[in-house]
Amino acid sequence: MPRIPAAQRRSDFIKAAVEVIATHGIDGATTRRIAEQAKANLAMLHYCYDSKEDLFADVYEYVAGQYREVVLANDPHGDLVETARGLLRAIMVFYLDSPSFAAAALELVTWARRQHGNRGIAVYDQALDTLRGVLRNAASDQQAEPETVDQIAYVIATLADGFALNWYTYGDRAVAEEQMEVTVSVLDSWLAARLGTTPAAT
Structure with missing residues (x-):
């Protein structure tokens, strides 16, 4: 049987941790369960990570990285309104298609805020910074104040988080698609009121 590189194993453990956290919560995310989810033995997990805290640090980075990838990959390179709509929809579609990620992200951020305040804030800050960056690029040719761009990023994050929580709570995909x-x-x-634009037809 070919030997799996340590880097690949770490990736497997990170993704396994997301699934276990989504199912069992932080307290139930034991190293044994994570190893079983990754189809690896416990000794291999401890070889890759000195502690569960070290593993969770990489899980935080993974969560922030996934969010960043979704935002950057779905930048429509349009005007500010088109970009804002496209980003919100892309984030909700990602949550809809990745229920374990949505559940784990909610669990991780709230747990981190309780246990390691700054870490929970840092994960959320990274997500908002990515949104702001894309929106600022879209606003570069428009008369949009930096404060307005920051507000749009906040509104997108708030709406997406609310959608994720509702989807996580009820798990009804048909209803969630309508709620999108x-x-x-x-x-x-909100954009029409703030920017004086015409709401898009739905």
């Missing part, structure tokens, strides 16, 4: 449209229409109305 409602959520985008809320953003449209």
Whole structure:
């Protein structure tokens, strides 16, 4: 049987940890369960990571990185309104298609805020910074104040988080898909009021 490189094993353990956290929560995310989810033995996990804290540090980076990838990969390179709508929709689609990620991210951020305040804030800050960066690029040719761009990033994050929590709570995909449209229409109305644009037809 070919030997699996340590870097690949660490990636496997990170993804396994996300699944276990989504199912069992932080307290139930034991190293044994994570190893079993990764289809590896416990000794290999301890070879890759000195402690569960070290593993969780990489899980935080993974969560922030996934969010960043979704935002950057779905930048429509349009105007500010088009970009804001596209980003909100892309984030919600990602949550819809990755329920374990959504559940684990919610669990990780709230747990980290309780246990390691700055770490929980840092993960959220990274996500907001990525949103702001893309929105600022879209606003470069428009008369949009930096404060307005920051507000749009906040509104997108708040709407996406609310959608994720509702999806995690009820798990009804058909309803969630309808709620995506409602959520985008809320953003449209806010943008119209703030920027003087016309809400997009749904």
